[in-house]
Amino acid sequence: METSNKIIEFDPKRISEDLLNSYLDLLDGIHKENFPDEDPKYSRVSRKKVLLSDYPLLDYYYWLMIQQTETEEKVIGGALFYVANEKNPAFEENKRYAWFWLDIAKEHRRKTYGTQLLKKLVTKAVTLKNLTTLQTFSFMEAGWAFCEYFNGELALEGAQNRLKFEDVDWELMKNWVKEGEKIAKKNNVKLLFFEEIPEEIVKSYADFYTEIMNLVPLEGLEERRIETVESLRLKEKHFKERGIRCFTMITQEANGAISGLTDMQYSHDEPYLVEQDLTGVGLNYRGRGLGKWLKAAMLLYLRENFPEVRIVNTGNADSNMPMLSINERMGFKRFLVEKCYKFNINLLLTRLNQ
Numbered sequence: 086m087e088t089s090n091k092i093i094e095f096d097p098k099r100i101s102e103d104l105l106n107s108y109l110d111l112l113d114g115i116h117k118e119n120f121p122d123e124d125p126k127y128s129r130v131s132r133k134k135v136l137l138s139d140y141p142l143l144d145y146y147y148w149l150m151i152q153q154t155e156t157e158e159k160v161i162g163g164a165l166f167y168v169a170n171e172k173n174p175a176f177e178e179n180k181r182y183a184w185f186w187l188d189i190a191k192e193h194r195r196k197t198y199g200t201q202l203l204k205k206l207v208t209k210a211v212t213l214k215n216l217t218t219l220q221t222f223s224f225m226e227a228g229w230a231f232c233e234y235f236n237g238e239l240a241l242e243g244a245q246n247r248l249k250f251e252d253v254d255w256e257l258m259k260n261w262v263k264e265g266e267k268i269a270k271k272n273n274v275k276l277l278f279f280e281e282i283p284e285e286i287v288k289s290y291a292d293f294y295t296e297i298m299n300l301v302p303l304e305g306l307e308e309r310r311i312e313t314v315e316s317l318r319l320k321e322k323h324f325k326e327r328g329i330r331c332f333t334m335i336t337q338e339a340n341g342a343i344s345g346l347t348d349m350q351y352s353h354d355e356p357y358l359v360e361q362d363l364t365g366v367g368l369n370y371r372g373r374g375l376g377k378w379l380k381a382a383m384l385l386y387l388r389e390n391f392p393e394v395r396i397v398n399t400g401n402a403d404s405n406m407p408m409l410s411i412n413e414r415m416g417f418k419r420f421l422v423e424k425c426y427k428f429n430i431n432l433l434l435t436r437l438n439q
């Protein structure tokens with residue numbers, strides 16, 4: 086049968102249901118490659134919601150590669166990048182950097198389709214006045230080889246680490262909580278849990294969250310992270326619209342200062358899984374067992390309240406020794422190797438035009 090390919094720029098909210106579903110089929114296939122033991126039907130629902138609800142502090146650009154026959158159109162590749170917009174509190178710091186992704190269906194790889202999509206994406210990126218750098222990450226050999234072929238600089242090596250509930254040493258978790266409570270009593274430290282950030286601490290929480298995000302090792306990645314009261318409230322609203330619940334635990338010192346935090350995201354769409362997002366203890370408060378207390382208390386909370394949850398995922402740089410040391414003792418195992426690459430846009434365009 087005669088086939089031809091075309092690339093279109095598109096808006097997921099305006100595209101036909103058929104093409105959107107075909108794109109989701111492609112993404113299901115990529116998911117299956119990364120997570121062969123999981124049924125992609127759960128994450129498909131989340132992916133669809135992500136596609137249909139842009140985060141308002143970012144601008145998104147999307148492309149599809151469509152294979153056409155006389156009777157059918159099938160998505161065989163997709164590309165996107167996003168960049169902080171002027172509403173973003175970290176706009177000034179991040180306006181030069183965009184994150185991008187490319188996906189080509191497994192059976193269509195090594196036919197230059199990835200290169201063609203990348204060229205479209207970069208040709209658009211160079212027209213945006215502030216952008217100088219593109220960043221991406223992949224869990225796959227093919228993705229790393231592709232980035233290296235285009236002279237991407239390896240900016241960070243890490244992993245998606247995964248905790249299976251059957252591997253947890255629950256006695257150890259209870260001990261960590263007991264130890265935490267002892268310190269708490271001695272120093273008058275409180276552990277607070279919330280889904281919506283209480284109004285009276287939202288400003289100090291935003292400042293603390295920003296401080297902790299910027300302590301996470303990002304190695305060569307060019308990113309600065311800032312949260313404000315407004316951006317945190319917007320994030321809460323955005324999660325709610327997508328059916329995601331965000332659970333947070335913080336430690337608060339006797340003088341009211343926030344000293345540690347951990348947060349988790351949970352959605353009924355993927356009821357067996359939670360994502361552990363950020364965990365951190367302020368530099369002045371380290372070495373007292375707060376990190377272990379927070380992580381153990383959150384895990385016990387999950388076990389008690391969400392019996393369907395079997396897996397916790399978290400991403401860590403390989404250089405993040407303090408976090409890895411806690412995670413390993415909890416039972417987290419290295420699950421997928423993650424490599425992040427960065428590209429100077431002009432050099433990449435030159436390379437693509439060679």
Ligand SMILES: CC(C)(COP(=O)(O)OP(=O)(O)OC[C@H]1O[C@@H](n2cnc3c(N)ncnc32)[C@H](O)[C@@H]1OP(=O)(O)O)[C@@H](O)C(=O)NCCC(=O)NCCS
Nearest residue numbers: 187188189194195196197198199200223227228230231234
């Ligand atoms: C990365 C990806 C988009 C590449 O798509 P593709 O259409 O196969 O890429 P191209 O055919 O244009 O490859 C360009 C060059 O990259 C290199 N390359 C790509 N895949 C490779 C692989 N599996 N092994 C070794 N080199 C590879 C090759 O040098 C290739 O040129 P060649 O075939 O002439 O040797 C595709 O493998 C994919 O979808 N992977 C899963 C998602 C992902 O990891 N994306 C990357 C993060 S953005």
